[in-house]
Amino acid sequence: MQSFTDIQALVFDVFGTVVDWRSGVARDASAFLARHAPGADPFAFADAWRLRYSPAMQEVRSGRRPFTRLDVLHRENLEAVLPQFGIDPADVVSSELDALNLAWHSLDPWPDSVPGLARLKRRFIIAPLSNGNIRLMLDMAKRAGLPWDAILGAEVVQAYKPAPEAYLRTAEVLMLKPAQVCLVAAHNGDLAAARQCGLRTAFIPRTTEHGPDQATDLRPESDWDAIAADMEDLAEQLGL
Amino acid sequence: MQSFTDIQALVFDVFGTVVDWRSGVARDASAFLARHAPGADPFAFADAWRLRYSPAMQEVRSGRRPFTRLDVLHRENLEAVLPQFGIDPADVVSSELDALNLAWHSLDPWPDSVPGLARLKRRFIIAPLSNGNIRLMLDMAKRAGLPWDAILGAEVVQAYKPAPEAYLRTAEVLMLKPAQVCLVAAHNGDLAAARQCGLRTAFIPRTTEHGPDQATDLRPESDWDAIAADMEDLAEQLGL
Numbered sequence: 001m002q003s004f005t006d007i008q009a010l011v012f013d014v015f016g017t018v019v020d021w022r023s024g025v026a027r028d029a030s031a032f033l034a035r036h037a038p039g040a041d042p043f044a045f046a047d048a049w050r051l052r053y054s055p056a057m058q059e060v061r062s063g064r065r066p067f068t069r070l071d072v073l074h075r076e077n078l079e080a081v082l083p084q085f086g087i088d089p090a091d092v093v094s095s096e097l098d099a100l101n102l103a104w105h106s107l108d109p110w111p112d113s114v115p116g117l118a119r120l121k122r123r124f125i126i127a128p129l130s131n132g133n134i135r136l137m138l139d140m141a142k143r144a145g146l147p148w149d150a151i152l153g154a155e156v157v158q159a160y161k162p163a164p165e166a167y168l169r170t171a172e173v174l175m176l177k178p179a180q181v182c183l184v185a186a187h188n189g190d191l192a193a194a195r196q197c198g199l200r201t202a203f204i205p206r207t208t209e210h211g212p213d214q215a216t217d218l219r220p221e222s223d224w225d226a227i228a229a230d231m232e233d234l235a236e237q238l239g240l
Numbered sequence: 241m242q243s244f245t246d247i248q249a250l251v252f253d254v255f256g257t258v259v260d261w262r263s264g265v266a267r268d269a270s271a272f273l274a275r276h277a278p279g280a281d282p283f284a285f286a287d288a289w290r291l292r293y294s295p296a297m298q299e300v301r302s303g304r305r306p307f308t309r310l311d312v313l314h315r316e317n318l319e320a321v322l323p324q325f326g327i328d329p330a331d332v333v334s335s336e337l338d339a340l341n342l343a344w345h346s347l348d349p350w351p352d353s354v355p356g357l358a359r360l361k362r363r364f365i366i367a368p369l370s371n372g373n374i375r376l377m378l379d380m381a382k383r384a385g386l387p388w389d390a391i392l393g394a395e396v397v398q399a400y401k402p403a404p405e406a407y408l409r410t411a412e413v414l415m416l417k418p419a420q421v422c423l424v425a426a427h428n429g430d431l432a433a434a435r436q437c438g439l440r441t442a443f444i445p446r447t448t449e450h451g452p453d454q455a456t457d458l459r460p461e462s463d464w465d466a467i468a469a470d471m472e473d474l475a476e477q478l479g480l
Contacts, residue, residue: 135415151390
């Protein structure tokens with residue numbers, strides 16, 4: 001890993017790369033669905049909710065909507081997804097939806113994430129560069145023991161990935177050149193956008209992020225600066 | 241501490257309250273002065289540098305200058321203070337001043353800070369609400385082991401204390417009402433500004449922050465919600 005000698009900070013995609021959002025959301029949706037849509041598949045619910053994630057942020061990225069934190073977008077998307085499962089939003093009390101919306105704050109890390117991050121933290125600044133908002137990332141880290149040095153990401157820089165500002169302003173608040181920052185992600189598209197901005201890139205496959213039939217991001221699609229099996233392997237490759 | 245039951249986050253003033261800026265800056269200034277102004281008092285240098293802190297931020301608070309991170313203000317103030325010690329800024333290479341400016345990133349905590357914060361973290365979200373910028377707070381925390389849940393403060397909210405926006409926007413990114421947030425500080429003025437915004441307040445005296453002849457903030461000047469001898473006593477009072 002000769003190429004990593006100038007790198008001072010590792011920033012991480014979180015949903016999918018550090019934590020397993022699909023299982024976590026399905027877990028919390030399960031009790032909700034048992035009450036409101038018996039027989040509905042909690043994993044299908046998680047997938048349907050997540051499917052509205054990127055289009056909602058696109059409203060912000062396009063400039064049609066001012067920056068709005070992800071918790072608000074998730075909450076709107078939740079109401080939008082209910083009818084797909086035969087649930088009338090008017091039949092559910094608001095506080096119950098607020099509680100379900102917090103599923104995203106309570107996601108479990110992949111088994112290698114916490115030990116891998118702890119090792120990487122010895123040499124590098126480590127921080128999330130997620131589209132999740134500050135409080136979401138904070139609650140998740142506190143519950144799961146993710147040892148971040150700071151909570152960075154979309155809300156700090158007021159821009160959603162893959163907009164270039166999300167990467168460039170994050171390097172800027174770290175007072176680093178883009179080439180001194182490496183994005184760690186399980187998504188080729190995220191890494192491509194980061195590389196376009198001059199950041200270094202590390203790919204970790206998460207082949208069950210979308211469940212057993214996942215068809216995307218099964219392998220690296222470019223010559224990323226590092227390619228590791230998981231966070232612990234990344235630490236290993238970097239001599240930590 | 242009946243009144244603390246609704247509080248979810250403790251946010252901390254840092255310079256003076258969590259760390260001993262005067263000794264730390266004097267330590268790093270000492271070698272610099274030995275080279276450029278033999279015989280000069282490093283503590284007097286630290287005091288003179290710090291004296292320019294508030295006026296520099298006032299330029300931002302007043303709107304005369306766009307938000308500028310503290311590292312930049314510190315660096316400008318450093319050049320301004322050199323002639324007071326008989327040093328011509330033109331005689332010092334820029335990289336040496338850059339290095340001295342990092343003294344603020346390497347301040348030591350008071351002895352009770354790390355153990356106290358670790359205890360408070362068990363029940364509360366803990367984060368700096370400092371005028372220091374993100375990278376400064378991050379470097380300080382990583383070096384000293386300050387166990388913050390997130391790095392908040394002036395750069396995140398683009399406002400310098402005691403402007404109301406600094407407190408109100410910090411509560412807002414935490415998705416809390418001001419009354420659910422408590423500022424912990426050694427400075428009565430900071431606490432008064434926070435209370436004005438609806439935050440709760442905790443005072444910890446740091447009677448040697450300004451050296452042995454300190455005349456200000458020796459005691460609480462109002463009925464703050466908590467008054468503790470140090471961070472560990474605050475944890476004790478809160479049953480942690």
